[in-house]
Amino acid sequence: MTEKKLFWEHPVVFFITRMFILAGMMLMFAGFAYSIALYTSKPIFGIDFLSNPSLLTNFNSATNINALKYIQALTSAGLFIYPAWYFCKSIHQIPAEFLKLNRKTKPTEIILAMLMVLTAMPFISWLVYVNSFLKLPSSMVQLETEMKVAEELAAHFTKAFIKADTLNVLFINLIVIAIIPAIGEEFLFRGVLQNFVRLTTGKKHFTVWIVAIVFSAFHGQFYGFIPRLVLGAALGYAYLFTGNLWISIIMHFVNNAFAVVSSYTPIKNNLPTIMQDGYVFESWIINTGSVVLTIGLLWILRNITFKRVWYNGE
Numbered sequence: 001m002t003e004k005k006l007f008w009e010h011p012v013v014f015f016i017t018r019m020f021i022l023a024g025m026m027l028m029f030a031g032f033a034y035s036i037a038l039y040t041s042k043p044i045f046g047i048d049f050l051s052n053p054s055l056l057t058n059f060n061s062a063t064n065i066n067a068l069k070y071i072q073a074l075t076s077a078g079l080f081i082y083p084a085w086y087f088c089k090s091i092h093q094i095p096a097e098f099l100k101l102n103r104k105t106k107p108t109e110i111i112l113a114m115l116m117v118l119t120a121m122p123f124i125s126w127l128v129y130v131n132s133f134l135k136l137p138s139s140m141v142q143l144e145t146e147m148k149v150a151e152e153l154a155a156h157f158t159k160a161f162i163k164a165d166t167l168n169v170l171f172i173n174l175i176v177i178a179i180i181p182a183i184g185e186e187f188l189f190r191g192v193l194q195n196f197v198r199l200t201t202g203k204k205h206f207t208v209w210i211v212a213i214v215f216s217a218f219h220g221q222f223y224g225f226i227p228r229l230v231l232g233a234a235l236g237y238a239y240l241f242t243g244n245l246w247i248s249i250i251m252h253f254v255n256n257a258f259a260v261v262s263s264y265t266p267i268k269n270n271l272p273t274i275m276q277d278g279y280v281f282e283s284w285i286i287n288t289g290s291v292v293l294t295i296g297l298l299w300i301l302r303n304i305t306f307k308r309v310w311y312n313g314e
Contacts, residue, residue, distance in 0.1 A: 006070075011200050012280070013070075015123075015196070015197075015200045016122070016229055018087075018090075018196065019221070021087065021090055022083060022087050023171065025036070025082070025083035025086060025087060025090075026080075026083045026188075027081055029082040029083050029086075030075055030077040030078040030083075031078075032078060033074045033075050033077060033078025033079070033082075033123065034071065034074070034075045034078065035300075036074060037070060037071040037074040037075060038039045038050055038071065041070065041071065042065045042112075044067075044070070045063055045064075045066060045067040045070070046063070047063065047064060047067045047097045047236070049067070049071075049183075049269065055124060057153075057157075059156065059157065059160035065161065066172070068161070069161065069173075071262060072223060073176045073180055076176075076180050076181060077180060078183060078225065079085045079184070080181075080183075080184030080185055080187055080188045081180075081183065081184045081187055081188075083188065083192075084099070084187035084191055085187070088192070089191055091112075091196075094272070096145070098191070098192075098196075099187060099191035099195070099245050100239075100243055100244055101190065101191075101245050101246065103181050103242070103243060103244035103246065104244075105244055105246045105247065106304075107241055108304060109247055109301060109304065109305065110247075110250055111236060111295050112300060112304070113247045113248075113250045113251045113254070113301070114248075114250065114251070114300070115253050115255040115292055115297055116234065116238070116251060116297045116298060117251050117255050117258070117310075118254070118258075119290055119293040119297060120230075120234060120290060120291075120294040121258075121289040121290070121291035122230070122286050122287055122289075123230075123281075123287050123291050123294070124227045124230065124231060124280040124282055125227075125279060125281060126280055126281055126282070126287050127226050127227035127230060129227065129280040131223055131224060131225060131226040131227060132223055134222075134223070134226075135202065137227055139176055147222050147223075148223075150220075151221055151222070151223055154220075154221060161173070161176075161177065161205045162177060162259065162260060162263040163263060164260070164263060164264045165236045165263065165265045166194060167292060170260070170261070170264045173260045174257060174260055175261050177259075178253050178256035178257040178258055178260050179253060181252070182249050182252035182253035182256060183249055186235070186245055186248045186249045187233075187245070187251060188240040189211055189218075189232070190210045190211070190216045190235060190236060191239075191246050192243050193211045194207055194208065194211045194236055194239060197210060197211060198255075204240060206235075208233055208234075208236035208237055208240055209233060211232065212229050212230075212232030212233040212236055213229060213232075215228065215229075215232035215235075215238070216228040216231075218231040222273060234251070234298070235248040235251055235252060236293065237298055238251055238298065238301065241298070241301060241302035241305060241306070242302075242305045243248075243302060243305065244305070245296045247301075250267055259277070262275065262276075262277065263277075267291075291303035
């Protein structure tokens with residue numbers, strides 16, 4: 001009995017078993033949500049995805065796209081939000097406390113979080129450009145070709161999803177593409193994984209970067225891996241320094257919302273060149289300034305919340 005108890009209490013074993021539990025929850029809740037979305041799409045939108053699965057890749061019909069957004073919203077909630085919440089309960093923690101959702105968020109912190117995302121954009125866009133030139137070894141040509149095809153399909157999917165000609169569509173896009181992913185992904189990656197890995201290893205910086213790698217890899221886009229890794233690290237450090245999940249949620253929301261709003265037709269047609277999708281800042285001065293400003297804002301954010309987080313025990 002003693003040996004078994006010691007075995008299950010070993011940090012590595014405890015971590016691995018809990019990660020299997022989390023993965024199981026993600027599969028269960030996502031599968032359940034996806035099934036509900038598919039079954040209810042017919043009475044709501046008049047589209048029967050079960051009888052005609054090819055409609056899941058049909059982006060030519062506005063009604064079909066709305067149904068896909070509905071599926072995306074429910075599945076995202078099932079994949080991220082519910083598993084994160086109930087995982088906390090599975091390790092006998094109060095979700096709001098473990099995720100750090102009950103922290104006070106000051107206006108200054110919100111402004112700094114939003115500015116961090118905006119100042120990081122030039123450098124992130126340059127990283128997207130650099131990442132596009134990465135190639136796999138010649139022995140993996142077939143895999144690289146398959147990844148390119150998958151990324152082209154994902155790009156087509158995103159373009160169809162994010163397009164908005166009316167305010168109603170823009171509002172729906174903000175919910176499906178910005179709000180739900182910001183809350184869900186931060187619940188899971190920063191709130192659960194970053195907290196749990198840090199508690200298990202005791203290493204702050206190691207945890208931030210490991211979770212950032214997992215965050216980027218989870219999106220399954222090789223040609224966007226590096227910029228998403230850096231974004232994940234920025235979100236991780238903001239969460240680490242503030243001890244407030246709402247800060248990383250706000251940052252994630254602003255990042256996604258910027259892309260959504262920029263795709264709103266009346267705005268998109270009047271955007272300056274430097275703010276258009278795909279624009280790359282090639283000047284090393286601008287990119288260096290982007291990094292310095294972002295790190296500087298992160299440092300200010302850290303200093304503002306340092307006393308409250310580390311001394312007051314919030």
